[in-house]
Structures are given as C-alpha cells and as structure tokens.
Amino acid sequence: MRKMKLLKTLFAGITLFALNCYCNEEKNPGLAEFSKPAQIDESKYGAGTLKETGKTFYVSLNGDDKNDGLSENTSWRTVRYACPLLKAGDTLIISEGEYNENEMDINVKEGSTDFMGNSGLPGKPIRIMAAPNARVIIRGAKKFVLNKKSEAAQFTYEISCKEKTIPCIWEAGTQIKLQNSGSIEKTEELPGTYYYDTEKHKLYVHFTDSNFFPGRSIYIEKSRVGLRIHGSYVEVKGIWFMNYGSAILMRPNYVNEPKTKEERDIGNNKAEHITIEDCGFFANSTVGIEAYQVQWCLFKNNIGEKNGDRGTIITHTDKFQDNLIKGNIFGSSDETMRLIGSNNVNYAISHYGGGMGERNHIIENIIDDKLSFRWKPICKESIMEDNVLTGILYIEGITHDRITVPKERIIIRNNVILGKIHWPGNEFEKNNPFANRLDTDKIFINNFMPFSNEKTINEALFADTAYYDYRLQEDSPLKGKSMGGGDVGRHRYPQGKVLFVGANGNDTASGLSIKGAWKSLKKAAESLCPGDTLYIMPGKYDETLSISANGTKDAPVFIRAHSKGKVLLKGVKINVPAIVEGITVSGGTNAFDIKAPGVTLKRCTACNAPENGISAQNAKDLSISNCTITGNKTGITLKNSKEASIRDSIIAFNKNELEISEDSKQGYHAGHNIYYGDNIDKNKFAGEFGSIVADPLFVNAKNSDYRIAWNSPAASVDAFNSPAGAATVSGKPLQISDISANFINADSAVIKWKTPVDDTTAYVEYWKKGKTKKQRSNDPEQGTKHIAGLSELEKDSVYEFRIHAAGRRGGHAVSEVKEFRTKKEIRLPATYYLSPDGNDNADGKSLKTAWKTISNACEAANPGDTILINPGKYTNAIIPLKTGLPGKPITFKKNGKGQAILDGNGVLSPIVYLEKKNHIVIDGLTFDNLEAKNRNGVIKLSHCKDIKILNCRAGNQKAVSWLSGPFFRANGSRDLTVERNVCWGSDYPIAIGESENVLIKNNTIVDGTMWACSIWGGNNISIINNLWYRPCIPIKSNQAISFTGISKTKIICDYNLFYSPCPNHKVGWIRNTLGETLITGDSLKQWQEQTEYDKHSIQADPLFVDYEKGDFRLKENSPAIGKGKDGETIGASCK
Incomplete structure (x- = not known):
C-alpha cells in the first residue's frame, strides 16, 4: 500500500512526454516477442x-x-x-x-x-x-403520414391505425424513437411521444420539436x-x-x-x-x-x-x-x-x-x-x-x-482507447497511458489509453480526430515509441504522410505537424505524394489550391479542413485523383474545377462563382456528397463524366442548378439532395431517390452563414437522416414560461415553470436577495412541466431565483430573475387526503375535499405531513420536493380497505424516487404496470436517510418485468427499513449498495430474474424473516442472496426461507469487489456450513395459496408459519 501511494505521488503532475519509459522491454520482460503486428489471413x-x-x-x-x-x-x-x-x-x-x-x-x-x-x-x-x-x-417499418390534428390539441396529431402491436415508432426524418406516453394527455404534454388507443384504433403522436408540416410522417416497425x-x-x-x-x-x-x-x-x-x-x-x-x-x-x-x-x-x-x-x-x-x-x-x-x-x-x-x-x-x-x-x-x-x-491469452495491441477500461482484477495506472502487461490471461502492448483525460489526449498530437485520423504529428511523444518499433496507438506504421499548412506557417518548415506547418498552398500541393493527407488550418487564404500531380486511383491525395473548421480558399483545381473535405470556395470563375477521374468532394461549399460552383470535365467516378452549392451561375456542370454521383447536398439559389451532358448521364446517380431557386423545374428532380425541392433556410446567406435553421427541411434529409449540405444545423431556441412560486412556507417554497414546446431538464438557481451565495435545486423529472422544491430558507426573507433549462434535443436557456418572500411562521404538520375522484384545487384536508393527484401532494407536503391515499388508481410517481425532519417524517400511506395502486401506465419508472431526501415513509401502496425497458426500478433511493418502505406490493395481476429493474434499489443511503413487502418479479428485487443500518425484514420476494437480494459494501445489514421464492429465471443457476465486497460489513442474515422449484437454483454467494467467488452455498446446508449466516433458516416449499395467480398468502400447513425470529411467521404473510 505504501509503495502504491508513493507511485501515485511520483506520477502526479508527470506529463505524457515523461512516460515513454513504460514502453520498454526492460520493464516488461518477455513482451517484445508479442509486439509484432498480427498476421491474419x-x-x-x-x-x-x-x-x-x-x-x-x-x-x-x-x-x-x-x-x-x-x-x-x-x-x-x-x-x-x-x-x-x-x-x-x-x-x-x-x-x-x-x-x-x-x-x-x-x-x-x-x-x-x-x-x-x-x-x-x-x-x-x-x-x-x-x-x-x-x-x-x-x-423494416411501415410509413404513416399524419395530417390531422387531434381534437382540442395543440401539438398532438392522430391517424387511424390497425396494427395489433407497436414494437417501435421512429419519427421520419430524424429517426428518433418515440416513447409511449400511456395516454393522450401525456402525449400532448411531452414532445417525442405517442399513445396507441387499441380500442379506437387511433394513434396519437407529438413530434420531438413540437412542430408540424403537412405530410409529416412516422415509421412503425x-x-x-x-x-x-x-x-x-x-x-x-x-x-x-x-x-x-x-x-x-x-x-x-x-x-x-x-x-x-x-x-x-x-x-x-x-x-x-x-x-x-x-x-x-x-x-x-x-x-x-x-x-x-x-x-x-x-x-x-x-x-x-x-x-x-x-x-x-x-x-x-x-x-x-x-x-x-x-x-x-x-x-x-x-x-x-x-x-x-x-x-x-x-x-x-x-x-x-x-x-x-x-x-x-x-x-x-x-x-x-x-x-x-x-x-x-x-x-x-x-x-x-x-x-x-x-x-x-x-x-x-x-x-x-x-x-x-x-x-489462449487475448492480445490487445496498438489500439487507441480514449475512454475508461473496466476489467476486474486489472488495475491500470491512470497517469500512465502507455502501460504494457504480460499476464497469464493477456498481452497488453503498445496501446494508448488516456482514461478520458483531455490534456493527455491533446498532448498525443494526433493528426485530426475530427476525421478519425489517429496518425501522429512528427513531434508527438508517441512517435516511434512502440515496443519493437513504430508508433504507439492505432497506426504503428502509418500509410501516407500527414502534412499541414496554415496562415502562420513557414515554407522552410517540415510541414509534418501543426507546429511545423507550411505557409503557402503552393508549397503544400507540390509536396504531396500518393496517399498523403494535407490538413489546411482554419482561415482565409488568398490562393487557389491547385492539385496537379501525385494522386493515383489506388492512392489518392486527401485535402482536409483541419478540425472541420472553416477554410476559405480563392479556388480549387483538381487534376489528379483526390478526396477533398470541408473546403469552402467563394468566387473564382469556377469554385471547384475538376479535370480528373476518381475525385471526391465531401462537406465542401461552392458559392458565388460567376460560372460554376463545381465544373467537372473527364471526371469519371466523381462523387459529391454533403456539399452546399449556392449563389453560382450554375451549381454543377458535368461534361464527359460518367458514373458520377451527387448525394446529400444542398443545391440552391443558383441561376441554374445542374447542367449534365449526355455523355455524363451513363451511370449517373443522385439522391437525398435539397434543390431550391427561382428557376427550379420540380419535375426535373422528381425521380431522384429521396430528394426534395424546398427552401433550405440558411441562417444568413448574405453573410455567408450557410448553416441551416433547426426547422429546415434539410436538417434530416440525407440517407442516415443527418443534415444535407456542408454546414451544421443551428440550435433551436428554448422557451421558458409560466414561472411562479407556490406553497410558500417560512422555510420552503415550490417553484413551477414550463418549457411548453421543448422536452427539457432544468433547475432553479436561487439566493437570498442582497447575498452572493447561490444554491441550486433540480427538477427531478424531464419534460415540459417543471417543479423544484427549495428548502432551508430563512423566514420572512426575500429570495431571488431564475430557471436554467437544457433541451433533450439540444439548446439551453436561462429565464429572467423572479422573487418571492417567505412566510413569518412555519406551518404546522397536517394530514391530507387523496382520491381518484378528488380535485387538486380543493384544500385536501378531508375526504370530501381530497386532492386528485400524487404530484399535487408531493408539491404540498412539508415535514410532518401525512398523505392518506384512498383506494383506486393513480398515475404519478411519488417524488416529494421537500425532505422530512427527525421526528417529522413525510408519510404516504394507504387509507382504508382496497388497493391504492400507483399505475405506471407502462411508461413510468421508478414510481418512487427519492434523491437526497430524508425521513420519508411509504406504507401500504401497490405498484403496477411499470415501464419495461430501461430498468430504472420500482423504488429508487440515492443518498437518503431514514426511509421506510412498509406493507407495499410490486406486481398486482402479473409479475413486474425484469426490464423494469429492481423492486427496491438504494445507493449511498442509511437507516433504511424494508418490511412486510411483496415483490412479484423484477430483475434484482432488492439491490442495496454502500448503505448502512439497513433492515430487510418479513418480505416475500418471488420470481426474481438475477438474484433475489444483492448487497454490496455498506455496513450493519439485517436480513431477517424473509421468504425467497425462485430467486432467478429457470435457465440461470443464480443464488437467492448475493454479497459483494463485504469484508468490512456487519451482516445479520437468519430466519429466512429459501425455495425454488428449479433444482439448479442456489442459496447464497459471497464474492470480492473484483467479482471473484469466495464462498458459494448451493444448498442451505452448504451455505450454513461455510458461513455464519442463516443458522435458523429453512429450505422448503412455503405452500402459497395460489402461486400461479400471485396469491402469496400461506396455507395453514406452511412450514414458514411460526419459524421466524421470536416465533414470527416468515414472509409478508399477506396477499
């Protein structure tokens, strides 16, 4: 341990330049023989x-x-x-x-x-x-065109649909998946959602940008x-x-x-x-x-x-x-x-x-x-x-x-791994991006792994990562440092030189790095050999780039705008096979003058030429893709240029868009282009695959800003539904409205606002007026309607606040500053009622004046308040905005006989979400019909204290899907009680990590998918009187209980019942933090013999009343009756 600390101290502050010693044979005897590139036939x-x-x-x-x-x-x-x-x-x-x-x-x-x-x-x-x-x-999807707006809706469109099921819906154009909202009301509220009414055979859609134009469509898998x-x-x-x-x-x-x-x-x-x-x-x-x-x-x-x-x-x-x-x-x-x-x-x-x-x-x-x-x-x-x-x-x-x-060893050699490495049992020193290893299971050699450190990545001096070009500049510290020779990383022996030219360069320099860039395009062009790449640094050049030699069909030269920045040239003349990317030419007789076969133009802009944006003669196999050609006399002229293709481009506002000679029509292909201008003949382009005639909506063409607006028809027209043309899409401005302060108390308040046409995450930044210290409160949910709770405020004080919003599809906004004054006295704890027939505009203080929604109760609840929830169905999650206090918990409890069901509508999970909230009680509720894809969990806790989950049930008429996640998930929390609950289904029904003082008692856990109970780290965990039935799916051979990294964890685990109808299912498992198995208990007897746990537990069929129908009450002769601690019955003992 002391040696490791010393090494970390020595590595601290060492730059990439000083780490080359870790690539040598002396430090890794035996590795050199494995340094040779793979010979794969x-x-x-x-x-x-x-x-x-x-x-x-x-x-x-x-x-x-x-x-x-x-x-x-x-x-x-x-x-x-x-x-x-x-x-x-x-x-x-x-x-x-x-x-x-x-x-x-x-x-x-x-x-x-x-x-x-x-x-x-x-x-x-x-x-x-x-x-x-x-x-x-x-x-593999069917296209539906939507033209009718749904009745009384602002954003929702509808169409008749006879599909039996809808596995997936994509928005045409963007190819964004739409999410099932579960109701028409939620669809209207949330961009990027849909709802399918199978009885009425109606499909309702709210597009991601809340925008609509005739003929807008979707695809259904x-x-x-x-x-x-x-x-x-x-x-x-x-x-x-x-x-x-x-x-x-x-x-x-x-x-x-x-x-x-x-x-x-x-x-x-x-x-x-x-x-x-x-x-x-x-x-x-x-x-x-x-x-x-x-x-x-x-x-x-x-x-x-x-x-x-x-x-x-x-x-x-x-x-x-x-x-x-x-x-x-x-x-x-x-x-x-x-x-x-x-x-x-x-x-x-x-x-x-x-x-x-x-x-x-x-x-x-x-x-x-x-x-x-x-x-x-x-x-x-x-x-x-x-x-x-x-x-x-x-x-x-x-x-x-x-x-x-x-x-059988694996070989990982000469890779660039920019992100993290997760590999249990292998600790890589994060300050050493060159580490080589020779182990019994692996050969790890000549890789570059900066662990997402931007400084280290930049110091590597790659040619240009914007083009995935991970060849090295000549002054890179990785150059020539591979064990056995060559460069570290992907291109050990790179093909073709990497050359640079820039306005601040010098023609006497080497041209082999940004630092040693040439100054003139002429010098650069004359120095090119077949297969070379020339990077032109961003800027304006008063030169014509003339490429007249040295490119071949099999080894063309590459000309690129470095970092995909803006490079403006006077003209480009190409007389050899070449690939030109990201270059803008404004003016010149012909912006791009091509007189060679095998030329490709990508992401180039040709504008304001008195003759042709692109003139091509004898240019067989010419490829033009993602280019913007605008403001020219003629956009593109092709002469004697067979097998040419023009795709994914914007050809607009030219006096004449295309001139294609008869001898150039052989093998000609064009598609997914945007055409526009005063003299456009729509019929001329009607047969092109995926092309349209429409205004591309340039941001500011007069000022040569050829970016396209967020709502441009060119924004998602190309074959992979990204923008056509050479420039990017400008961001959509976000709107923030209807800001208000509500439920103002002496020490708390609730802030509400909307982002009416944008799906956003957001937070409130607030401060006491006249003070500089600012605090932040996050809205726990993404959407268009937002709310955040402010706590620990000073009474009778003025607070200022503003909203920060970030769009799911991009964009940011900050609101104007608002203010409110806190009350002089703290409100006393109260009891409120909820009913499916209630009214959120009532006072909530009696059954007759009950509120309707869980969300309204979460907004109002203060420390010490009790929310009594009448039987019925509710469709919001419990996400309280404020935290309870010691002796003053916030309680959500079923009221009366019958089930109080929190229904996820197939789209909601988790259905109880507590982040940095304390002193909360959830009692007697049923959770059903959760979203089943993202495994977010039923009840999710993060960094909470004193939370009680009592007498609840997950899975009502059927088991919770494993794709809904755990029944109870907690991380970094303490003082937790999970008692007398029933969980039918889920993946890891109880999953608790790095938490302390946890009581898991008298629960009935049935039909998990992975493990019934998974504990990692933490301390003082008690697992008593629980009934674990079929802990994982039949084809797996997992355990009911899994303990990971508990060497310093005090655990009491006893008086439990274990049973599975599948003989391959096991009882317990202990492993270390690396995932290595320490102890396994295939049977209860083996588990008892090898551990201190479950000495009074039993392994037997609990004899449920009706397992198939989910009735997990115990029959009179159940072996679980009276066998728990102090003579209690094991399990929840309820339906």
Missing part, C-alpha cells in the same frame, strides 16, 4: 470469391415478382421473394431505391438437419448486393428481423438496413422446433463463412448484426449508428468462433427516446452470453461510442489490434480464472 474468413458462377438475378422498384428476375427489364420487385430462390453461386443485384421488406430468409428451415438447399458453397457463394454505385436502403441467414457462404454487400429489430440475424437452423430457449438445439447444423461488407445499419431498434454460433465470418467496412438496445454488432455463445471484425466505423448507439435508462448495454460491438467465444479478432475498427466495446464473457485467443475506441472498453469477469493456458 483475411482470405480464410467470409464467403470467399466466386469461382463457379450461377445465375444472376435482379430486383428493382419497377420489377414484378411474377417476372423471371433474370435481367434488369424482367426484375423481381421484392428482396424477400428473391432470397429463398437463390442457389449456390447465384448473385442477386438490387437497383437503387428504398425497399420496404418483411423478413428476408436465406436457408431457413427449422427442424432440419444439414439443410443447404438455399446456401452457398466454397467457391460458389450466394451474393446479395447493391448495384454498382447505387444506394440501396431496405427498411413491422419486422423483428430483416435478413435472416441460417446458411453458409453468403455475401451481403453495399446495402443499408433501417428500422428493423435485428437488421441481420445469423445462426444455424435448429434440428428441432423449440418452444423455449432451453429446448434450442442446433445439432451439427452450421452457419459459417458469411460476409457482411460495405453495409450500413441505422436506427434498428435492437441491433444491426446479431450473430449466434457462427464461424469464419467476416464483418468488414460497415457503418452503423443509433442501433437501439444492443448497438451495431452483438455476438453470442461459446460457438461464436474464428470470426473477423475489421475496418468498420460505428458511431453512437445512444438511446434516442426522450428518457434514457439507467442500465444501458448498447455497446457498439459486444459479445454477450452463452460462454466464451474463441479466436474472434477485432482489427482496424473505429468505434466512436461512449459504450465502445464489451466482452461478457471474454473470447479467448482473440486479437484486438489497430482500433480506436472513443469510449469504454468493458471486459466482464476475472479473466485470469478463465484463461490459464498461454496459447
């Missing part, structure tokens, strides 16, 4: 090359499934019709356009053995691919799986998949037709040698690619983002072996719905469940997601090399227990 993976040609079939939007499909003129219409007809060696070519398809099947035949009738063979793969240069989107592959030697190339559950699902056929997961059996069936290449995966509700038990597959050069619950690639089982994931670029799969869950696992790439895979290699990928990569569990003998992870690397479990043979 890519030809062994995937479907392989086509050597024996079968038939070639075609699908197009103009086709007909009654045709023979053997030519473009006799093409089929649907991909789902074509797929089952393909044989080994066949090729299916799909023409440009968007296809709306239900599940497409390859070799799907459950209950079969060795079926290969719709599968490829070695040298004869089945190939499914987009036509050359074509954009093919296959969508109709197919859980897009392309299902149960065969081998199949290649899928160049296709984009959207709005499915799982876009591509691959696995072998089952030899049986299982009804449950436990019955699934693939026998000797295989699914192997599958290639997924150059495909796109976007806005799929579950995952992009889902792979079970497949081998020798290749996932290469794909893109993906916004892919739901499980990211873009998820793999499963120990039979996922010998696969290669290479060269992919995956963006964020953050949840797009308005509310984000507390237990997201949507890693961009992950292996999850079913055992350790083997030899699955992760090579040369860009994973730009805060949840970048997860192995749960590890895949042994696997190599992770030359990747960039901008977020966390998460490896589950103690790998040195699982990998004990040297040949």
